[in-house]
Amino acid sequence: ELVKLGIAIGSSSEGAVRSHARRALAAGVTAEGIRHAVLMSLTTIGFPAMIAAMKWVDEVLKKQ
Numbered sequence: 001e002l003v004k005l006g007i008a009i010g011s012s013s014e015g016a017v018r019s020h021a022r023r024a025l026a027a028g029v030t031a032e033g034i035r036h037a038v039l040m041s042l043t044t045i046g047f048p049a050m051i052a053a054m055k056w057v058d059e060v061l062k063k064q
Helices: 002-010 014-026 031-040 047-063
Strands: none
Touching: 002 014, 002 031, 002 047, 014 031, 014 047, 031 047
16 A cells, blocks of 8 residues: 555545555554655655645544
């Protein structure tokens, strides 16, 4: 799920980012692990896109 989350982040697909964040949680990945995956995208996609993805992930994590 983290690989799919990374792909979703790279393509700036909000729905997919949210979906794979939920699925990663269901698979046992910690919130910190998911946030780390988002932070790892910084050097590839840039700061604004990473911040957008982090916002989407944080909204999913707050609902859990």
